[in-house]
Amino acid sequence: MDNDDNPMSKAHEAPRCAATSKRTGERCKGPAVSGWRVCRFHGAGGGHSPGKDHPSWRHGMRAQEWIAARAEISELVRKAREIERLLFGGAE
Numbered sequence: 001m002d003n004d005d006n007p008m009s010k011a012h013e014a015p016r017c018a019a020t021s022k023r024t025g026e027r028c029k030g031p032a033v034s035g036w037r038v039c040r041f042h043g044a045g046g047g048h049s050p051g052k053d054h055p056s057w058r059h060g061m062r063a064q065e066w067i068a069a070r071a072e073i074s075e076l077v078r079k080a081r082e083i084e085r086l087l088f089g090g091a092e
């Protein structure tokens, strides 16, 4: 039997899945899906894009833009307090 004629020989040469088994600690021997580091079994081709379509989306108050906006607001408040302290003197 000639190995070059084996249609599976190409699949066996494919890059291996990067996942390791938690139970045995051994590398997954499955072929990685092209463009992915893992095999189909370990999540290649799956997943959701972030945003409203994500199943874990709740109310949008934790959306990344909101987190950034609130960080900016608290920074402004902090600066305003500092200016107030410089102008009128703090309690310190």
Ligand SMILES: [Zn+2]
Pocket (backbone or CB within 6 Å): 017, 018, 019, 028, 029, 030, 038, 039, 040, 041, 042
């Ligand atoms: Zn795998």
